[in-house]
Amino acid sequence: MTLKLWNTMANALVELEPIHAGEVRMYNCGPTVYSDPHIGNFRSFLMADLLRRTCDQRGYKTTQIMNITDVGHLTTDDVADATGEDKLEKKAREEGLDPFEIARNYEQIFHENADQLHVRKAHEYPRATDHIPEMIEMIEQLIENGLAYSVEGVGVYFRVNAFDQYGCLSGNTVENLDSGSRVAVDDRKESAHDFALWKIDDKHLMQWESPWGKGFPGWHIECSAMSYKFLGGTFDIHTGGEDNIFPHHECEIAQSVGSGTGDFAKVWVHARHLLVDGEKMSKSKGNFYTINDLIEKGYRGYEIRYSLIASHYRQPMNFTIGGLDGDAKALQRIRSLREKLEKWSADPSEVIEGLEVEIETARNGFNDAIDDDLNISGALGVLHETVRSLGRQEPKGDSARLALGFLSHCDEILGVIFVEETSEEDGLSEEQQSWVLGREQARNDKDWALADELRDKLQESGILIEDGPEGMTWSRIR
Numbered sequence: 001m002t003l004k005l006w007n008t009m010a011n012a013l014v015e016l017e018p019i020h021a022g023e024v025r026m027y028n029c030g031p032t033v034y035s036d037p038h039i040g041n042f043r044s045f046l047m048a049d050l051l052r053r054t055c056d057q058r059g060y061k062t063t064q065i066m067n068i069t070d071v072g073h074l075t076t077d078d079v080a081d082a083t084g085e086d087k088l089e090k091k092a093r094e095e096g097l098d099p100f101e102i103a104r105n106y107e108q109i110f111h112e113n114a115d116q117l118h119v120r121k122a123h124e125y126p127r128a129t130d131h132i133p134e135m136i137e138m139i140e141q142l143i144e145n146g147l148a149y150s151v152e153g154v155g156v157y158f159r160v161n162a163f164d165q166y167g168c169l170s171g172n173t174v175e176n177l178d179s180g181s182r183v184a185v186d187d188r189k190e191s192a193h194d195f196a197l198w199k200i201d202d203k204h205l206m207q208w209e210s211p212w213g214k215g216f217p218g219w220h221i222e223c224s225a226m227s228y229k230f231l232g233g234t235f236d237i238h239t240g241g242e243d244n245i246f247p248h249h250e251c252e253i254a255q256s257v258g259s260g261t262g263d264f265a266k267v268w269v270h271a272r273h274l275l276v277d278g279e280k281m282s283k284s285k286g287n288f289y290t291i292n293d294l295i296e297k298g299y300r301g302y303e304i305r306y307s308l309i310a311s312h313y314r315q316p317m318n319f320t321i322g323g324l325d326g327d328a329k330a331l332q333r334i335r336s337l338r339e340k341l342e343k344w345s346a347d348p349s350e351v352i353e354g355l356e357v358e359i360e361t362a363r364n365g366f367n368d369a370i371d372d373d374l375n376i377s378g379a380l381g382v383l384h385e386t387v388r389s390l391g392r393q394e395p396k397g398d399s400a401r402l403a404l405g406f407l408s409h410c411d412e413i414l415g416v417i418f419v420e421e422t423s424e425e426d427g428l429s430e431e432q433q434s435w436v437l438g439r440e441q442a443r444n445d446k447d448w449a450l451a452d453e454l455r456d457k458l459q460e461s462g463i464l465i466e467d468g469p470e471g472m473t474w475s476r477i478r
Helices: 037-057 089-093 097-118 132-144 174-181 217-232 242-258 291-296 301-309 323-344 355-371 376-393 399-415 430-444 448-460
Strands: 004-007 011-016 023-026 059-066 074-076 083-086 147-153 155-158 194-200 234-242 264-271 274-276 318-319 463-468 471-476
Touching: 023 037, 023 217, 037 059, 037 234, 037 264, 037 274, 037 291, 037 301, 059 083, 059 217, 074 089, 083 089, 083 264, 083 318, 089 097, 089 217, 097 301, 132 147, 132 155, 132 194, 132 217, 132 242, 147 448, 155 242, 194 217, 194 242, 217 242, 234 242, 242 264, 274 430, 291 301, 301 323, 301 430, 318 323, 323 376, 355 376, 355 399, 376 399, 399 430, 430 448, 430 471, 448 463
Parallel strands: 023 059, 023 234, 234 264, 274 318
Antiparallel strands: 004 011, 074 083, 147 155, 155 194, 463 471
């Protein structure tokens, strides 16, 4: 079965057909680093991680880029030409710090939280502030193509009326925007719907020289410039939360296609909103949770991850503490079976009759669900049913190793069964754990060359593997 995804652009389920055979290039809208990331942010990031893991498991050469927004994202961001104060500068003023200090601090927290939730690292995390020259170059091209214009002392605007495809993703065409517009009229712009590519504001703390005056970039231009730099003008997948569809992603398309770099993203994948106790998250309501809040309450990273991925990304999610508790218990049943299987695997017993067929059927069912638009609910249903069956059978020896291979296969996508909450000083890193699991599977498959290669990788990373009558053990050699 081929991986199918709901393409927001086509408003339909489509088969993933990479531009280059065997290779998937994806761009994920990442964090705006002005505060601790909350569980709503991470629902979108985890959807991107599930997609990345799925592409990896399906054998694609995957290139994943996730941007870091550290300038230009204003407080009123639900209209194309955002207004208000820069979110990062607002936080810098509140805390009395330099905005670059704020950005680096919260960027570090984002990466720490991502590690706690066992998110695979993107291949690049480009920062907006590191790519101002690329943004300026793209703006210059838009001006040359007649799709942007400068206003002296104000900045540069994108000429929305000159781009016929505007509204192709969101349906917010100029005509629709005119009919229900709440955008304030600005006589400095040709149209109320034109949005800023470059802003000139002498009060802004973060400033760069440009052909139009000293200023800073608009929010949308950063993703157009950085995706082009790292993925080219046409790539396979672009992801984000549904709140990104308009204006952010609509404006990205206009900038990228309008500058002549290519057709931009082929498939657009968006995660729906997350509610808490049936309401929008709000600090004033006391229902606002960051990842650190939940860690401090005693929840483990893999429990939080499981809860945030357990419902389909295209369905609104209602997060509750009670629901998190229930998810943690459900996950613990799987992890408890894993621990039993690891002990039972030392037994010399042969495979239980019919178990190979059962495991193969379960593996296919899990894969089919994931390939069906990342249907995580269906995949977890298969997993839990198989866990119940295995618990009743209590498989030993070869049967236990076969069952562990199935759990390992599922966990390549889920990232919650074999991971542990340990530091690298106390236990194995996620990469080392993957090598251990891969070696076990290779041994089960009698692929001795791969098993030896993974053993050597572990030894090079400081982990000595030994096989004995009680199974595999490891020790740190440096």
